[in-house]
Structure formats: structure tokens, C-alpha cells
Amino acid sequence: MRLFSGAGKKLAFLAAASVVSLSALAQNWPASTVTVVVPWPPGGPSDIAARPLAKGLTQSLGQSFVIDNRAGGGGNIGTAAVTRAKPDGQTLLVTSSAPIVINPSLYKKMSFDPLKDLAPVTNLLRVPLVLVVHPSMPAKNVKELMAHIQSRKGQFSYGSSGNGTPQHLTSELFASVTKLQMTHVPYKGSAPAISDLLGNHIPMMFDSTIAIMPHIKSGKVKAIAITSAKRSPLLPDVPTFAEAGLPAIESYAWYGMFAPAKTPKNVVAKINAEAQKVMKGPEFQKVLADTGSDYVGDTPENFGKFVQAESARWSKVVKESGATVD
Known part of the structure; x- marks a missing residue:
């Protein structure tokens, strides 16, 4: 009994130490410069979302958030790099939906599974x-x-x-x-x-x-x-496809933030909270207005459900259109 008691105490100690360690990780984040991988060339839509976000986080948290453009493979190369990164919140991903919910249906081989290898943080833009x-x-x-x-x-x-x-x-x-x-x-x-x-x-x-x-x-x-359901206030004279007689063509591009899978939930929650503070600030609000996007910041849980639904939707589009990467 004494041996069992000792083992039980050791397990309890290790569990407590783990909780303290995870708590400290969240409190100390960011511990150093954070790399924000954008798996597209500079100047694209993902960049337009990522750069004001990185600037705002740098200003509010006192650590540098550096954009790393890693283009290629339809967004797969940079995204794969994030899935291999240490899950401590020091490497993040800002990308369009392509490598997350479209490429798995389009490419015969991928080195990662975005639904398993990435942790959704928040949606950033939907246009x-x-x-x-x-x-x-x-x-x-x-x-x-x-x-x-x-x-x-x-x-x-x-x-x-x-x-x-x-x-x-x-x-x-x-x-x-x-x-x-x-x-x-x-x-x-x-x-x-x-x-x-x-x-x-x-x-x-x-x-x-x-x-x-x-x-x-x-x-x-x-x-x-x-491709929106209604005309955009930014382009009031441009008709929707529905108005042009093609209601089946309704589509949106969205851009989100992700962390490597197994990033502790409390770290993801802190990243989410800090990102949303920046998104509610004047500079990011201007980005929303200039791009015709509503505010789409959300909890990691809700964003995760959205990503799952988008994956199912685009998988169907790929299959029905017969699209390939060739």
C-alpha cells in the first residue's frame, strides 16, 4: 500500500507540474520573436490580412511578429512547415482557405492533414x-x-x-x-x-x-x-452572378490563423484573444472596410467547426467540377 501511495503521489505531482508548465507557457507567450508563416508570395490577400495583424501584435505584446512568405505548392509548402513546428505558439500560420479545405481533395498526395495537424485560432477575413x-x-x-x-x-x-x-x-x-x-x-x-x-x-x-x-x-x-449573395457596397454597380442568371456561382475567399496541432489550448486561447484585440482596432477595421469583409473573428472552437464545414463543401465542389492540379 505504501508503494502504491508513493506512485500515486508521484503521478499527482507530475500532473500538477504539467498544469503549472502549460499555465506558465500561456502566461509567458510570446517568449521571443514569433514567426508568422504566409504560404503565398508577398503582396497577396493573405499578406494583406497578416501584416496589419503582425504589426498590431508586435505593438501590443512587445515581441516581434515577423512575416515569413513561403510560397509554392498551392500553399502546401509553407503550411507543411507550420505543421512541423514546435507547438508552443512561436510559429503561426496565416493563409487562405486553399491548403486547409481545398487541397486535401485536389492533391493526390499531401505531407500533412490540415484538419489533424493544425489548431484553428480565428478567422480573419471573409470576402x-x-x-x-x-x-x-x-x-x-x-x-x-x-x-x-x-x-x-x-x-x-x-x-x-x-x-x-x-x-x-x-x-x-x-x-x-x-x-x-x-x-x-x-x-x-x-x-x-x-x-x-x-x-x-x-x-x-x-x-x-x-x-x-x-x-x-x-x-x-x-x-x-x-460571387456574393448580394452586391458589395464597394462595387455597387457590379451585379452578382445570381442577377446574371447563374445563382449556383456563390463563393467566398476566407483567410484564417492557425497554430501547430498540440499547441496547448490555453496558449491558443491567448493567441486568439490578442488577435481579436488587434482585429477590433482601427488599423484592422480599415482593412475590413477596404476589402468588403465583415468582422469574422471567432473562438477557436467555432472557427474549427467552420473549417470542418468548409472542408466538406469544397470537397464536393472539387468532385463535381472534376478539377485537378494538372
Whole structure:
């Protein structure tokens, strides 16, 4: 009995020590410079969400939050790096939905399972996509654009910010619904895709309001339709696809923050709380207004449920559209 009592005391001590250790980890976070991995090139939509967030966290917490752009593989390369990082809150991920809820259905092989290997922290932005064309395109609306694409008899291409992105899958949805033949030209992020659209190297693309709005306002691209259920106050003259007779085309791009799986829940909770403080501040509120996003900050639990639902939704879209990464 004395031996059992001693073992029990030891287990109780270890359990208590573990609780104290986890509590200290949360209290001390961030212990040093925090790396915020963005698995896309600089200047893209994920960057637009990540940089003001990193700046605000640096100012409020007194430790540097440094953006690390690791583009490639449709967001998989940078995301995989975060799944391998130490789960202590010192390495975080800010990304679009692509590597989280689309790529698992699109890629035959992935080195990680985002639903198991990442801990959701909070949603950051949720924005509709806009179908835009180069100003030289003769089409002024969806009907005219469809007729133009049809006239090219399969010799029409469109760009996207990368394989598996909402921009790619929404384009595939558009092609599937309209029965149009188009060739996909993937880029490593929105910025290089937009650059080629501006240069008339590609005639058309879908992109989020967060990235394409300045170019619409400047007249460098022509907006044809928006994928939201209602018209955007930022683009009151641009019709929805439902208004254009294609109600099946409703799509949003969202951008969220994640930590490596097994990051202690109290650390995730602290990251969430600090992130939401920044999101409620004037600089991030301006980002929301400028991109046409409502405030979407949420608890880690609710964001996790949202991610699960999005995974099921996009899996169905991938299957029905027949989209591939090739």
C-alpha cells in the first residue's frame, strides 16, 4: 500500500507540474520573436490580412511578429512547415482557405492533414470574389463574356492565384455551370497573376475583393460580376452572378490563423484573444472596410467547426467540377 501511495503521489505531482508548465507557457507567450508563416508570395490577400495583424501584435505584446512568405505548392509548402513546428505558439500560420479545405481533395498526395495537424485560432477575413477581365476584352457582362469564350472554341485561358485556391475552384465552378471550355493558368499567388492580367498575358481571372479592388478602381481591369449573395457596397454597380442568371456561382475567399496541432489550448486561447484585440482596432477595421469583409473573428472552437464545414463543401465542389492540379 505504501508503494502504491508513493506512485500515486508521484503521478499527482507530475500532473500538477504539467498544469503549472502549460499555465506558465500561456502566461509567458510570446517568449521571443514569433514567426508568422504566409504560404503565398508577398503582396497577396493573405499578406494583406497578416501584416496589419503582425504589426498590431508586435505593438501590443512587445515581441516581434515577423512575416515569413513561403510560397509554392498551392500553399502546401509553407503550411507543411507550420505543421512541423514546435507547438508552443512561436510559429503561426496565416493563409487562405486553399491548403486547409481545398487541397486535401485536389492533391493526390499531401505531407500533412490540415484538419489533424493544425489548431484553428480565428478567422480573419471573409470576402467575395470578382470576375475581372482585361479592359481590351469586348464583353461588358456575363452573357457577352460567355459568348466570347464560346467563340474561342476551347482556345481561351484564365489565370488564378494557384492550384486549389478559391480563385481556381470558383473558375472551375464557372466553367462547369456554363459548360465552357477554358484552360487554367496557375500562378504562385494573386500578385503575379494580377500582374499578368494587367499586362494582358491572361484575359480573365477570379480574385478576391481584397486583392483586385485597387485595379478595378483604377480602371486597369474590368469587373464583370461578383460571387456574393448580394452586391458589395464597394462595387455597387457590379451585379452578382445570381442577377446574371447563374445563382449556383456563390463563393467566398476566407483567410484564417492557425497554430501547430498540440499547441496547448490555453496558449491558443491567448493567441486568439490578442488577435481579436488587434482585429477590433482601427488599423484592422480599415482593412475590413477596404476589402468588403465583415468582422469574422471567432473562438477557436467555432472557427474549427467552420473549417470542418468548409472542408466538406469544397470537397464536393472539387468532385463535381472534376478539377485537378494538372
